[in-house]
Amino acid sequence: MRISRGIVCECSGVSACPDGSANSTCTTQPGGYCFVTVEEVLDDNGLVVLERTAGCLPPDESGFMQCKSSQVPHQHPKVIECCEKDYCNRRLRPQLPEPPPDVTETPGLRPTATVPHTALVAAALCVALLAFLGAFWLLFRMRRKGCKRPPSPPAPAHHAEISSGSGSGLPLLVQRTVAKQIQMVESIGKGRYGEVWLARWRGEKVAVKVFFTTEEASWFRETEIYQTVLMRHENILGFIAADIKGTGSWTQMLLITDYHENGSLHDYLQTVVLDTHGLMTMAYSIVSGLAHLHMDIFGTKGKPAIAHRDIKSKNILVKRNGQCAIADFGLAVRYVAERNEVDIAPNTRVGTRRYMAPEVLDEKLDVTNFEAFKMADMYSLGLVLWEMCRRCTTGDKAQYVEAYALPYHEYVPSDPSFDDMHTVVVGKGIRPPQPARWKSSATLQALAALMAECWHHNPPVRLTALRVKKTLAKFRAESAVKLV
Incomplete structure (x- = not known):
């Protein structure tokens, strides 16, 4: 039927x-x-x-x-x-094709016919028995001589994790199992990299990013960045697993992360009006995540400094508690302190033109200088702060707020070209306008001053993420004292 x-x-x-x-x-x-x-x-x-x-x-x-x-x-x-x-x-009964007779088998992948299973078991039992007898004899000799067993060395801190140094997500051997257990529910977003699905894993909602086959470099780099040691932070999207699977005719490159029902900051701001407390909570959380990303942590298991290279409201997710989490690391670069080198992935993808810093548009960014990438991130952060401030009330809830808009919306088309942005940002030196009503709010005034320093034309003049974080922390503390 x-x-x-x-x-x-x-x-x-x-x-x-x-x-x-x-x-x-x-x-x-x-x-x-x-x-x-x-x-x-x-x-x-x-x-x-x-x-x-x-x-x-x-x-x-x-x-x-x-x-x-x-x-x-x-x-x-x-x-x-x-x-x-x-x-x-x-009625379908697919059969796996037999491998050619001269294929060299990888140990552990297929049972070998050269050694019977019973022989392997017997050999293992013999080895175990000899080891037991040897240990018993050694213990007997030590007791006779009145010796004490030497103390066991302390177990390494990472003994419970089967991984290759991954600092975020599940152990690598478990990640492939997770990918098999995922149940796709519905598509919740599309981009130039692929598609994002709401899915379920062990009864919980997760987000699954499915990359286009042409975006393998982005999948590989993002997976690599997420698994960096000490990468996990409350304001960086939580990574669960990554897997690539398929046959010669289809391929799925999956990235499984936490799911945030509020969606991206770009979508959230279109329908939600912020108060000053909500604005400061969001702004502080975003710069906290970026400061952690930019920071290098020294030590045996240290974290390299990382620059995002595509900071924008669509790559920032809004959490249920009002904070935000930075996502999409397909373009990220790392600084290798031991060799004083910038690790740039071989990726043909470029950042979002609307958020590109003047030196990027002018093609003057020094790719051998890691600080240059961090300062380009700070320029983009300034534009994101501007988007948020436009949607924040001043005074009463009925107070006028600007409609949501993207940076430079009044100067360039909806999908601006490289030349469009170069003309406005570099040629004319234009920056997004700050409405006069912001002057009536101490919070908006403070953020307006910060964003102006973040998007300064001269990169060395821009504030660092850590400086912005400390400034916002001080402002929040002073505001709390005034309320008391």
Whole structure:
């Protein structure tokens, strides 16, 4: 039978249905598919097993998962078959192709036929028995001589984490498991890098950023930055996991992070009017995140200084507590203090033209000087502060506030070219205007002074993120005293 709302599929008993159904079936929209996948995975004992997954594929995901079978080098083989009728995936039986006889197997990925399993078990038992007897004999000798066992060395602080030095997110071996457990719910945003989905993992809402195949460099750099030691901060988007999977015909590059229902600062400001307390909370949280990013922490497990390179209201998320979190590190650069070098990823993507600093538009930024990247971030921060101040009341709630607008909206088109921005910012030296009403508010006056110093034409004159953070902290403390 056909159902007008879409196609009915059977879900695997191993994984939950995408729509949360409990009866092992799910539905998709017209134009979707039923599918069955078979993939080699490692079980808890490290042995290769076949995992079968079935379910529904919405039309929106057709660009990410094409129904063709192939194998990718250095990955476990995976085959997917699709069909377009109700329950048709019950009849699908995809088979993994046999590897060629001369393929050199990677240890641990496939069971080898040269050594029987029973022989391996017997050898392991023998080794364990010899080790036990040796330890017993050593302990016996020590007791006879009246010796004490030397104290055990303290366990390293990171003993519970199986990782390669990642400072944020789950252990690397766990991240691939997380990606398999994700249940996509709905698309909540699109950009030049790909698409963001609301998803569920272990009953909690998470955000999944799915990158276009052309944006592999951005995915790799963002994953790399998020896993930097000591990267985690309350005002930097929380990273959970990253994974890249697929076959020769489709690839999914996933980045899984915390989900914030208020969305980006850009979207939030369009419908919400701030009071001075909310404005200061947001501004302080943003600059706190940026100061942590710019800071290098020395030590055995230190954190390198990082510059964002694409600070804008769309890359800042609003948390439920009124604070913000900085996101999107696909363009970030790191400073390697040991070699006095700037680590720039080989990425063809550039920043957002509207928020580019004058020296970037003038193509005079010294890419060998890390401080130059930090000062470009500060220019962009000044523009974000301007966007926020326009949406803050002065006095009564009925007081007039400006409609939300992007910086330079009155001078350039909605999608300005490089030349458009160069003419306005560099050629004419224009900066966003500060409304006269701001002078009636001490908070807006303070932020107006800061943003003017942040977007100064001369980079060395601009304030650092740490200086802005300290200034705002002092202003908040003084304001609290006055209220008391």
